[in-house]
């Protein structure tokens with residue numbers, strides 16, 4: 001942190017960004033309570049990336065340096081791991097502040113990879129960041145299941161249900177397995193089978209990842225989450241199991 | 245759970261652990277953000293933590309973590325295998341087939357294979 005980096009010259013800044021976030025959070029996220037002790041920064045793995053750290057970021061917001069915050073790529077390098085909240089003596093919700101900083105840029109100026117993954121999820125009802133259709137998912141699951149029922153006769157009765165009504169657990173699935181390494185789905189099926197668990201995938205909203213959330217595209221995030229929760233509710237599953 | 249699978253004496257926790265542990269750097273969308281160099285830099289702490297345990301394997305809890313730690317293992321030369329918990333559970337139960345071993349290291353690839361004749 002250099003003195004030159006922080007300019008206090010502009011008198012009429014109203015801390016617009018910080019105030020906006022404070023309104024969103026319970027207790028204002030305690031964002032006004034910082035003691036500048038540095039506990040957050042000293043244990044944050046993102047400290048130093050892009051010449052930034054969580055304490056500095058919070059100070060910049062407190063000083064109304066909104067323009068500098070918009071320019072910084074650092075909000076995309078914080079993983080929102082929450083470690084800083086755990087160690088902060090004032091329980092300041094820095095990750096929420098940073099998440100909201102992601103919304104400051106127009107959607108098409110946010111990182112392309114994250115945006116593309118979100119757009120893929122919006123393409124069909126799977127909500128898969130890889131764009132896999134419900135039909136393709138059902139085909140792969142069925143195909144792999146039959147292969148294993150045959151190859152490993154001890155598991156001839158194993159099931160990998162899709163849209164099973166009233167199943168106790170609704171399980172989602174990261175897209176990477178059905179798409180690129182389908183055999184990796186099987187060990188979990190086996191464990192559920194041996195444990196006698198009553199579970200199901202959904203044909204809709206089966207994909208576990210949610211890049212719209214990471215993109216801070218809140219409307220799309222809600223669309224994706226509603227899709228998967230809606231499917232679980234439609235099937236009357238009692239418990240939603242998020243494998244992500 | 246891990247202890248019951250690998251044996252109490254084979255489980256080595258990272259330090260610091262629990263809420264003081266460090267994120268691997270795969271979360272929050274970092275994997276898809278395009279900031280690869282920064283992501284690997286972020287993960288350096290996690291890689292050192294893993295190496296410091298001296299453990300042969302690292303178990304990852306989710307996909308993002310698995311992808312990131314796997315990359316850290318290669319990038320920083322530790323070359324420790326990174327596995328999903330379900331793989332070790334099935335291995336310990338003797339029901340892990342030959343095609344479900346993608347992430348096991350060479351030391352365990354051939355151990356207790358379920359239906360080895362179905363390898364492809």
Ligand code: SF4
Nearest residue numbers: 034035037038040088
């Ligand atoms: S740990 Fe909390 S109080 Fe200390 S500098 Fe960070 S935000 Fe401020």
Ligand code: SF4
Nearest residue numbers: 044078080081082084
């Ligand atoms: S939530 Fe972000 S700022 Fe806080 S410790 Fe994690 S990476 Fe650092």
